[in-house]
Amino acid sequence: MEHEIGNISIARIRQMNPGLKGINNDFVMDRSEHYIPENMNPIFKYPLRLDGIIISIREKGSAKVNINLREYDIEKNDLIICAPGDILQSILSPGIHLSQMFLISSDFLKEMYINLNSFMPFFISLKENPKFHLMEEEVQELNSFYQLIEETVSRNDNFKTEIVRRLMGAYLYKIGSILHRRQPEFLSESPKSLKREEVLFNQFINLLTEHHRKERRVDFYAEQLFLSPKHFSTVVKKVSGKTAGEWIDEYVILEAKALLKYSVMSIQEVSYFMNFPNPSFFGKYFKHHTGLSPSEYKMQQ
Incomplete structure (x- = not known):
């Protein structure tokens, strides 16, 4: 990194990890178990930007994640959400790791037709705190959505991309609903004026x-x-x-x-x-x- 903080595209991530499931170079998902040895260099070991959002729920293993130069200890059932333009660096501890993860390009996100108006307070809050701890039953709720999206990505439906967009929108709304239970100010019930x-x-x-x-x-x-x-x-x-x-x-x-x-x-x-x-x-x-x-x-x- 001789000049600025590097940008990485979903296309590059798919090239480096051909086994990842996804749709073109706009949408990637992964929930495979990995063993991280002492000397392994993961994608986000060095600070990078992704032109899109990253959603990750940790199920096994621990990590130190730097988001916009703030360090977070990530443990089991921790959710992190990175917005487009965020600077991300992740150092995984040696051992077994499992995360439920989505990488979604900005273009794909725009076509999901979620009500960004109602999500705006949530977006502002993410800038201050991108990490949330979930209950086990909440992780399982999101797992059921993940499995449905994964099954759809693996099929050759005529309208696969459109179906995935709608399911991913529902997944985001589910996250919003979970977080709204704890802090109602995150999401406005009636966005109005x-x-x-x-x-x-x-x-x-x-x-x-x-x-x-x-x-x-x-x-x-x-x-x-x-x-x-x-x-x-x-x-x-x-x-x-x-x-x-x-x-x-x-x-x-x-x-x-x-x-x-x-x-x-x-x-x-x-x-x-x-x-x-x-x-x-x-x-x-x-x-x-x-x-x-x-x-x-x-x-x-």
Whole structure:
């Protein structure tokens, strides 16, 4: 990794693991048992991004998973969900491992026709906490969905892709229902008045994922959405509880930390790669948001 944090496609994952079940290069599922020896290098040993979502429920074995530079200990019955653009690194402990896992491309996800409006509070919560512990009976409920999806993927039905999309949508709704039992604020029963605002917020996050390395101006994102900066800022704050500027800074700092920690780029190279006018400006920006200079942060790692 000489420059930026690597991206990995589902196509590449299928190429590396030809036995995985799936549909084209948009959808992969796996629930096979693996033995991990001491010297094995799994796909996500080094920080990577997937253009899609990752859903994984651990059934055997333990792991340390780094999501957006935050470390989580993953044990039996732990669910993790990574959103598109998240930085993922996973270190598996030696031994037997079994997880129920889906990798779903952004394009496939868009065609699933789930009500993203009702899921928006859940999406915002995932940014703060992508890990959830499930009860054994909840894991079994999700296993029944998994088996039905797996059977469908293995058949040659005329409408297989459409059936899998609908079943996968039901699987996501089931996860939402399970999590809603514990924290009702995750999912809104009646989305009503915020629908338009939530759609705009989702578009903002997509734009931010694509442009945050080069654009830190609130008015840039407002222009892309054909909104005035004032109205745009009001919408983002209303939906997410954070200002547009806070979201932008969060994405930029996460990227900068990842590059300083994992790449071989110098501080000067990171500053230019992130479109700062000079290393001094980058250093002041980084220290303002983290309390450390880039060199101090790099030394800590």
